[in-house]
Structures are given as structure tokens and as C-alpha cells.
Amino acid sequence: xxxxxxxxxxxxxxxxxxxxxxxxxxxxxxxxxxxxGIYISSLDGTEWGAGDYMYPFTIxxxxxxxxxxxxxxxxxxxxxxxxxxxxxxxAFNSMMKLELIQPSKPxxxxxxxxAIAVTSMIFGNYEERFDKILGFFRKITNNPKLxxxxxxxxxxxxxxxKNRAMAYYMKDVGVLQGDVEEHLDIYFKQxxxxxxxxxxxxxxxxxxxxGVLPKTNEKLISDEYIKIAKTFMFTCGMYNASGEFAxxxxxxxxxxxxxxxxxxxxxxxxxxxxxxxxxxxxxxxxGIKILEDLxxxxxxxxx
Numbered sequence: 001x002x003x004x005x006x007x008x009x010x011x012x013x014x015x016x017x018x019x020x021x022x023x024x025x026x027x028x029x030x031x032x033x034x035x036x037g038i039y040i041s042s043l044d045g046t047e048w049g050a051g052d053y054m055y056p057f058t059i060x061x062x063x064x065x066x067x068x069x070x071x072x073x074x075x076x077x078x079x080x081x082x083x084x085x086x087x088x089x090x091a092f093n094s095m096m097k098l099e100l101i102q103p104s105k106p107x108x109x110x111x112x113x114x115a116i117a118v119t120s121m122i123f124g125n126y127e128e129r130f131d132k133i134l135g136f137f138r139k140i141t142n143n144p145k146l147x148x149x150x151x152x153x154x155x156x157x158x159x160x161x162k163n164r165a166m167a168y169y170m171k172d173v174g175v176l177q178g179d180v181e182e183h184l185d186i187y188f189k190q191x192x193x194x195x196x197x198x199x200x201x202x203x204x205x206x207x208x209x210x211g212v213l214p215k216t217n218e219k220l221i222s223d224e225y226i227k228i229a230k231t232f233m234f235t236c237g238m239y240n241a242s243g244e245f246a247x248x249x250x251x252x253x254x255x256x257x258x259x260x261x262x263x264x265x266x267x268x269x270x271x272x273x274x275x276x277x278x279x280x281x282x283x284x285x286x287g288i289k290i291l292e293d294l295x296x297x298x299x300x301x302x303x
Contacts, residue, residue: 019277019285027155039197060256153192197272204270250301
């Protein structure tokens with residue numbers, strides 16, 4: 001399989017040309033558009049990578065899956081009193097339905113508004129909450145050196161006006177409690193955690209293993225909350241291309257505008273892909289093609 005994965009990666013490099021680097025976070029324009037890598041972490045203990053699998057990138061929206069799990073551990077399903085469970089069909093940073101739909105609340109935790117609301121519900125003060133998030137990331141990636149990319153964090157903070165507008169609107173309608181700027185700052189930091197394909201493959205393997213760390217057998221998250229996270233990944237994880245991805249690939253996945261895609265093959269493996277060149281929906285253009293070929297060849301679809 002290792003040799004074949006490299007062949008699949010090489011075959012799909014041609015799609016990079018049709019993608020673009022994101023522009024709305026200025027620092028992300030400095031990414032290497034041509035980078036393309038994949039890492040697979042199987043639950044039987046075997047791991048391997050191909051291409052630029054150690055290329056560093058910021059986790060961005062993939063972080064939403066992890067903060068959802070932390071918030072569920074802290075508060076349980078009561079978080080869904082403030083955040084919905086349905087796909088939107090809109091862009092990840094759209095705020096249109098916040099005002100159109102009553103009562104007003106974000107449609108799901110995988111869009112920006114929903115993720116900001118979820119982060120705000122994690123227990124603790126400002127320092128405790130981010131320390132909890134970063135510590136959990138370090139544990140489930142098995143990477144104690146994981147940290148934020150300061151340049152990307154500051155770039156997001158300076159230019160995050162749309163996220164700021166959504167957050168203040170949610171404060172006005174009672175979705176957010178407390179200090180809006182503190183919630184936003186934690187959100188910008190969580191999105192700016194710098195990872196590699198190996199790191200996100202390890203997170204995916206943890207989820208594929210029902211909340212148990214494969215290397216230590218330590219149970220960290222309940223089966224119920226893992227099931228919720230996988231469902232959101234499947235229905236909403238690839239922005240407003242989630243339905244098409246579900247048909248063509250069929251694996252619970254979450255993408256980020258840093259170019260990463262984290263994919264969970266339940267009870268089998270975790271997959272991390274990076275390709276900073278994005279399609280019009282904000283997903284790695286070559287990364288999607290790699291996962292499509294991989295799923296078809298090895299029958300990874302959950303259907």
C-alpha cells in the first residue's frame with residue numbers, strides 16, 4: 001500500500017495548477033503552493049508517509065473537530081442549545097443565516113460562527129481554556145512540541161473582521177456569553193496551531209479508534225461524543241462541498257484553509273493530507289483527488 005499511495009500522490013500533483021492560495025488571511029499567501037503530502041496512521045501500529053508529509057501548515061478549521069470534543073466533554077450535548085446540527089449549504093464564513101433563521105444560532109460547529117460559539121463554551125478562564133486546547137492537541141498528536149504559528153495568528157487577528165462581526169452578533173442574540181474578544185483570540189490561536197500531516201493523521205487515528213489513543217490504549221473521549229464528531233465531519237466537514245465529497249470519497253473528513261484534510265476511516269486508520277493550493281470552496285484541490293483515488297482503490301468509504 002505504501003508504494004501505491006506514493007503513486008496516487010504523484011498522479012494527482014497535476015491538479016495543484018488549478019488551485020490558489022487563500023488571500024483573506026495574508027500570511028497564508030506565503031505557503032508553498034506546490035507542497036503535497038500524505039501520512040497514514042493505521043490502528044495496527046503501522047505508519048507511513050509520502051510526498052511533503054512533514055511540511056508545516058496551520059491547522060485552521062480542522063481544529064473545530066477537536067474543540068468540539070473538548071466542549072462536549074465539558075458541557076455535554078447542552079452545547080446544542082446554542083449551536084445547531086444541520087449543514088448550511090453556505091460558505092464556511094457566511095453569516096447570512098445567523099440573522100435570517102430564528103431563533104438565531106449557528107447551523108453547526110464546523111462553520112466559523114458555530115466553532116467560535118463552541119470554543120466559548122469550553123470551561124475555564126482565558127489562559128486555562130487555551131492551555132486546555134493546546135494540551136489536548138499535544139496529547140492526541142503525540143507531539144509535545146506542538147505550538148501556534150505566531151505570524152499566522154497575528155495575521156488572522158488583524159484581518160478577522162468577519163469573524164468579529166459574527167461573534168458580536170452572537171453576543172447580541174445571546175449565543176455568546178462573556179468577553180467576545182477573549183473568545184475570538186482563543187479561536188484565532190487554535191486555528192493557528194502549526195501541524196504536519198503526521199499530526200493530523202494521529203488525531204484522525206484517535207477518532208477512528210473511538211477516542212482511545214492507539215499507542216497507549218488510554219480512553220479520553222466517550223463513544224457518544226466521538227460519534228457526534230464523526231457525523232459532523234461527514235455532513236459538514238468539507239464546507240459547502242461536503243455532499244459531493246461524501247459521494248465521491250465517503251470518509252468522515254475535515255478540511256482547513258491551511259491546505260490540510262484530516263480523514264477518519266473508522267476502526268482502521270487516520271489519514272492526513274496537505275496541499276495548500278485550494279479550490280473555490282476552500283478545500284485542498286489535489287488533496288481531495290488523492291483521497292478520492294485512495295478511497296476507491298482500498299474501499300475506504302463507510303457506505
